Structures are given as structure tokens and as C-alpha cells.
Amino acid sequence: MSEHLTIERISALLDEPWADTVAGSHLESCDACRLEFERLSRMRMAFSAMGPLDPPADQLAKIEASLDEALGTSREGAVPLRWNGSVVRHLMRSGPLQAAAAVALFAGGIFAGLQFTGGTGGRSTGDATIPTVIPASGDERAAYNTLSELEAARTPLRQAGLDVSGGQRADDFDPYAAAQLVARLDGQIRAFQERLNQAPDDPFASGYLMNLIDQRARIAEAIERSASDSETVEW
Amino acid sequence: MDERELIARAKAGERDARGALYELHAQRVYTVVRRLVGDDHLAEDLSQEAWVRAFEKLHLFRGESAFGTWIYRLATNVALNRLRRSSKRERVEAGAQLPRISKAQDEAIVSRRVLSQALDKLPPGYRRVLVLHDIEGWTHEEIAKSLNCSAGTSKSQLHKARARMRELISPPRADDHTARGEARV
Numbered sequence: 001m002s003e004h005l006t007i008e009r010i011s012a013l014l015d016e017p018w019a020d021t022v023a024g025s026h027l028e029s030c031d032a033c034r035l036e037f038e039r040l041s042r043m044r045m046a047f048s049a050m051g052p053l054d055p056p057a058d059q060l061a062k063i064e065a066s067l068d069e070a071l072g073t074s075r076e077g078a079v080p081l082r083w084n085g086s087v088v089r090h091l092m093r094s095g096p097l098q099a100a101a102a103v104a105l106f107a108g109g110i111f112a113g114l115q116f117t118g119g120t121g122g123r124s125t126g127d128a129t130i131p132t133v134i135p136a137s138g139d140e141r142a143a144y145n146t147l148s149e150l151e152a153a154r155t156p157l158r159q160a161g162l163d164v165s166g167g168q169r170a171d172d173f174d175p176y177a178a179a180q181l182v183a184r185l186d187g188q189i190r191a192f193q194e195r196l197n198q199a200p201d202d203p204f205a206s207g208y209l210m211n212l213i214d215q216r217a218r219i220a221e222a223i224e225r226s227a228s229d230s231e232t233v234e235w
Numbered sequence: 236m237d238e239r240e241l242i243a244r245a246k247a248g249e250r251d252a253r254g255a256l257y258e259l260h261a262q263r264v265y266t267v268v269r270r271l272v273g274d275d276h277l278a279e280d281l282s283q284e285a286w287v288r289a290f291e292k293l294h295l296f297r298g299e300s301a302f303g304t305w306i307y308r309l310a311t312n313v314a315l316n317r318l319r320r321s322s323k324r325e326r327v328e329a330g331a332q333l334p335r336i337s338k339a340q341d342e343a344i345v346s347r348r349v350l351s352q353a354l355d356k357l358p359p360g361y362r363r364v365l366v367l368h369d370i371e372g373w374t375h376e377e378i379a380k381s382l383n384c385s386a387g388t389s390k391s392q393l394h395k396a397r398a399r400m401r402e403l404i405s406p407p408r409a410d411d412h413t414a415r416g417e418a419r420v
Contacts, residue, residue, distance in 0.1 A: 007398035012390070040397055043404065046350050047369040055265035056279050059286075060257050064250065066287045217347075 005033045011040055045186050048193070049217040185216040242302055246293050253290055260303050261286075264310045270366045271314040273355040281317055285310035311367075315381060318359045353403035361396035368393050 005013075009023050010033060017024055027033050192209040238259070244252035264285060269278035289296075289306050296305055354362060363382070367373040368389070375386040375393075382389070 007401055008391075008394035011394035011397040015390075015393075036401075039405070040401065043350070043397065043400060044369055046347070050347055050350060050370060052262045053266040053269050055261045055282060059261065059265075059279065059283055060254060062283055063257065063286045063290070064253070066283070067253075067290055070287070070291060 004030065005036075007036060007040070010037050013037065014040055014044060041190065042186060045189055045216075048189065049213050051217070181219055185212055185219070188212050189216065238302055239298065242293070242296065242298070245290065246296075256302065257286060260306050263303065264306055267307065267366070267371060268310050268314045270354060270370060271311070271363050272318065273357070273359070273362055277317070278314075281313050282310060285313045288313070311371075311381070315363060318363055349404055350400075353400050356403055357396060357399055361392060361399055364389055364392040365396035365400070369397075 005023055005026060009020065010027070013020060013023055013027065014037070027037055189209065189212050192212065236255075238256070241252045241255050245256055261282075265278060265282045268282040268285065269275070272278050272281060285306065289309055296302065354366070357365065364378060367378050367381075368375065373381075375389040378384075378389040379386045
């Protein structure tokens, strides 16, 4: 096969690489198609890192008004809301906290005694937390190593202009160093997504996956800000 | 207070409990509706409609699934039904008005902003399958059941949607893969 695969067919390979061996063989020998495969793969990864969106601030009031209307009740004399929703929403929306929560759930439910940063036996990559127990399986160990590398890389990356923990960018930000880190994270994310496809309830995998995605999103945001600032347009 | 208690109080008509349930799940509900319909105003209307329906029908909620799952599916159905009814046909021009990113950055990332804008420009039929599968994590079987189509159709739509997204995000150059001809192999 000397001609290129269609993007649709490459997309199918992303999800079911075993289902089209002919295309799979072509991919191994065709740089252009492999590049397209990588691009599609990155795009799919980026979907995973898309954050939640906030509803309009006045939506609840509108809902209550609609309910009042539907139920024939009057808003006159209605009891004002007293719940402190902003705190709940903040907690639910925070990516790092979600990641930390996932790891914490895992730790609390599966490995009693595992300790985290703030205690005595954990380490932290920014807001995310690395368990002290080194995981046994290949994927988990690889992710553990990646997160450990992130921690170790913070100093040089900061020197290169990137603060991993906050996604901040300095004037001497090096997008290529950041891109290398993103590429490494992509590999780990892909491996854990595949693993979760096999075992959706694996709390270890989901905890690490969220952690990795969160780290990646921070770095990607720094790169994006760099792009916005520099207005680079080249195709 | 746990969620079951909130639900019981909300069923009894307590506004505070409704508000607390809303705060817990509003973001997820709005996010899936917004991404499915690709329009801010429509998303506001439909997510509001979903919440009103949920509270009106709360007495039917038996707790067999989590409340979050229930309201999520309800909101998704509201959005999908609206997309089904809609006769609006969006014309999509590949690469139209999307901020371009550098090749180096394309190699590294696809920015959220560019991704969101491209999603909004997808035809509704493509968008709903891509959102449900790649963002919301539904299986093709779940999508097929919800959209009343086959899993094969769902897969086909997904791959076309991704291809269109690639065009929208990074229009092909003269020497690019897509511009050099594709073969049916």
C-alpha cells in the first residue's frame, strides 16, 4: 500500500487498532500517516483535558422562578437561599483537588496507612500528590516515575520559565521543554486510558490518570498563553 | 448533609435542598448540554429546562442510580431531543475564523480554546457523537441506544467528526497529509 490512509480510517485505528491490520501495517511504514495518527491522538487527549463550564450565575434563580410558576406558588415571601453554594462549586470544579481527591479516595479505600503531603510520607508535584507506595505494575510504575520526574523537573523548568505547579510562564519560557514534558505525559495518559477501558473501576489507574491530565493541562495552558502572547502563525 | 437527605428534603419542597443539589451538579449538567448544542443561549435554556423537569419529577427519582447520573442523563436527553427537533442546518467552513496555532504547538498541544471553538463549528450530528464518545466517555452502544441508530453509525459519525475537527483546527497545507490525496486501501 503506497497511498495514504483516510483520516477516518486513522481515527478508527485510534479506537480499535486490532480491527484493521492492513491499515496498521501501513501506519508502521508511513511517516505521514503516523504523524496524522499522532495528531488525532493528541486531539483526543486534549478532549480529556477540557475543563468544565460554568452555568450562568442567575440560573438557579430562574429555575426557582419557573418552578414557582409551574407550581402556582408566589415568590412573595419566599424563603431566601441560605446554602453556601460557592464553596461547594469551587471544590467540585478544582481540577487539582479532584485529582488529589481521587488519589485520596484510592489511598483511603485500598491502602490504609498510605500517607500524603501534609502528613509524613507523601510528596507533591504542585497541587497533585504522589503516593509514597511505589506501585507494582508497569503502567503504575511508569506514571509514578513520570510524576516523580515532574517534581524533580520543577527546578530546571522554573529556570526555563515554567512553574509546573501553577502553570505560570515567565519571559524566558521554553515551549519546547514544556512540549517534551507534554509528550511524555501524553504517553502515560494514553496508557492509563487504555487500562481504564479494560478496568473502568480501577481506582489506582483513575487517580493517576486524573493527576497526569491535570499536570498536562497546566503545562498546556502555559504553552497556550505563550502562543497567545507571541501571536505565532505559521503553517 | 449527604445527598440522600438533600433529595428527601428537596422532594418535600425545601428550596435550600434544591439549591444545594443544583450547586453540586450544575456545572456538569451545563457543560454537557453546552458542548452538545454548541451555543451559549441554547445551553442556558436547555440546562434550565432540564433542572426544572428534574425538580418537578423528583418524586419519581427512586435512588436506583446516583442523583448526579440521573440529572446528567435527563439533561443529555433534553439536549439530544432538541438537536433532533432542530431543523437548523449549520454551514461549516473548514478552518473558518479559528485562531491558528503554530506547527510547533500543534505538535505539542491542541489548545482548549481552539478545541472549543472548533467543536461549536461542527455540524450537530457530528458534534453530539464526538462529545458523547470522546469527552463524556460513552460507548458506541450507549450512543446508539440514545440516538436510536446502530453502533456502526455512531462509529462512522465519530470518525468523520474527528476528521472535520482536524480540518477545523489545522487546515491542511499544500504538503500536508490530507492535501496529498488519500487512498481507499
